[in-house]
Amino acid sequence: MSDETDTGRYLRLTVDLVVEVLDVNALQAAALAEIRDPQTELDEDERREQIELVNSDDTGAAALQWLIEPDHVLALVDHVEEVEPREAMLGVEPSDGILEDEGEDEHDHEHDHDHPHDGPGHLH
Known part of the structure; x- marks a missing residue:
């Protein structure tokens, strides 16, 4: 593998996921336990x-951002031997509860319809 920068070799994977917070107090308590853990650097x-x-x-x-394990995000491509994750960034922000349709036509590919990713085991 060459160390040269070649934009043709890099792909940006974008995933939008909307979650419903069922108990914000419990979510905060779990995050606070993680933050207070002496193992947390x-x-x-x-x-x-x-x-x-x-x-x-x-x-x-x-x-929620505190509770998401980076390894879980990287697991999206762990099983693909032909790629190696290079960089990742995660953001969590409030939502109106639905995925926005912006740019759907630009990103609508046949592959999206052949393999729906809303079944069990695809997102952790």
Whole structure:
């Protein structure tokens, strides 16, 4: 494999997922337990800052972002031997509860219809 930058070799995978928060207090409590865990690599100032962020966000987005394991996201392509993940970024933000149709025509491919990804085992 060459180390040269070749944009033809890179693909950006975009996934939109809408979740319904059933219990924001329980979600925040789970995130706070993760933040307070001594195994979490935060100094005390960072820990206090993250606790405040989770407590002040009544949507649960900050809490959910703490609970999503990067390995779970990378598992989307773990089984594909022909690719290697290079970089990942995850954002969690409030939603109106439905996926937006922006650009659907641009991204509508036959493959999307042949293999629906809404069944069990596809998203964790």
